[in-house]
Amino acid sequence: MRGMQGEQTMATRLAGGGDTMAVDHSSSNQTHPTLYNKLKETVLNTTIGGVFGAVSGGIVGMVIIAPIGRRYPQVLAPLSRTQYARRFAREYSALSAAMWGIESIMLGIRGKDDLTNSLVSGSGAGLAYSFVRHDLKVKPAHALSWAAYLAVLCGTMYKEQWRSWEERRGGDTMEHSSRKEISPTQYKVIETVFMTAFGGVSGAVLGGIVGTVIMAPMARRYPRALAALRRTQYARSYALEGSAVLAAWFGIESIMRGIRGKDDLTSDMVSSSGGGLAYSFAMKGLKGQPAHALFNSAYYAAFSGTIETIKSRNTQDAFYTETRAMLSKLGLEEYEKNFKKGHLTDPTLPLLTDSVLQEVNIPPGPRLLILDHIQRYNKMVNRK
Secondary structure (H helix, E strand, O other): OHHHHHHHHHHHHHHOOHHHHHHHHHHOOOHHHHHHHHHHHHHHHHHHHHHHHHHHHHHHHHHHHHHHHHHOOOOOOOOOHHHHHHHHHHHHHHHHHHHHHHHHHHHHHHOOOOHHHHHHHHHHHHHHHHHHHHOOOOOHHHHHHHHHHHHHHHHHHHHHHHHHHHHHHOOOOHHHHHHHHOOHHHHHHHHHHHHHHHHHHHHHHHHHHHHHHHHHHHHHHOOOOOOOOOHHHHHHHHHHHHHHHHHHHHHHHHHHHHHHOOOOHHHHHHHHHHHHHHHHHHHHHHHOOHHHHHHHHHHHHHHHHHHHHHHHHHHHHHHHHHHHHHHHHHOOHHHHHHHHHOOOOHHHHHHOOHHHHHHOOOOHHHHHHHHHHHHHHHHHHHHO
16 A cells, blocks of 8 residues: 555656645545545454354254253253254354454554453453343343453463464464563563463352352252252352462462472462462451461462372373383382482483493492393394
């Protein structure tokens, strides 16, 4: 567009006079077609999103939700197939139209497609879905929860696109270019907020499922052991507690990663202890006893630390698979700890010498057996 305007202006200047004034006047009005194109693109994307959402929602309601409603009438409302199709078509249409429309508006205003656009469009889609589902009588907490959930979902999908893009382009990614536009501190703050919201939404979903599917049936079966609450009450209670735990856990873990620059056992135990405190406050409120809060904090830290230790140990053992097999074949299993102490992993086996084995305190006899086994193995490989 700008190249064509420059060529027209130059040509009219060579021709002279009034023609120049006419073309310059027309070129000064080129902003109107640009704005018109952005508006047209936004309307088009909103329409496409609405139609796509209506079709996909109708299919989901008719093919998936309606059979589930007939099979589990206690969980879902007893609606006909067409009623489910209409309901989900209307809700998905509003969701997709808002998401595609807002994303098109953000792209036109900011001139780029990044994580911010995905978060804003996802939150707008969540609000639209909540309003349509409850006919504008939605509670603010419900609307904000759907906005946060879809914002986190869209942000997660965008980060996955970053990773796939990085694999194809070898590191020169959209994420790399986006990070250049903001300072490292701002990026850490955005990441912490994102991970806290993601943990809160994930915890609410998992807690709601646990309360509905597991705890409510157990309460009906064992009324003396558990409180006699309804399914929805159990779902809300466990959703609140799960949301508090994972939001604090993921948020503190992101803060520790930003401060210390690494993920290790210390960061995991600190973040999990914060999750335990959040669980205690969500369960007992601010009036809970300090002993209860400290117990939950210590329990979560110990549990998470144990899991992290087992994971790291299994990861380390994966580097000594061939070493363990060789020592077992030679009857020298007791010297596996010597290999681990000297970090003599499987790739170092062909490089072992008598002096190296002596440095990790392996006696002369076992050293000879190990070196002879490695030499015979290398000869066998070379023959093949």
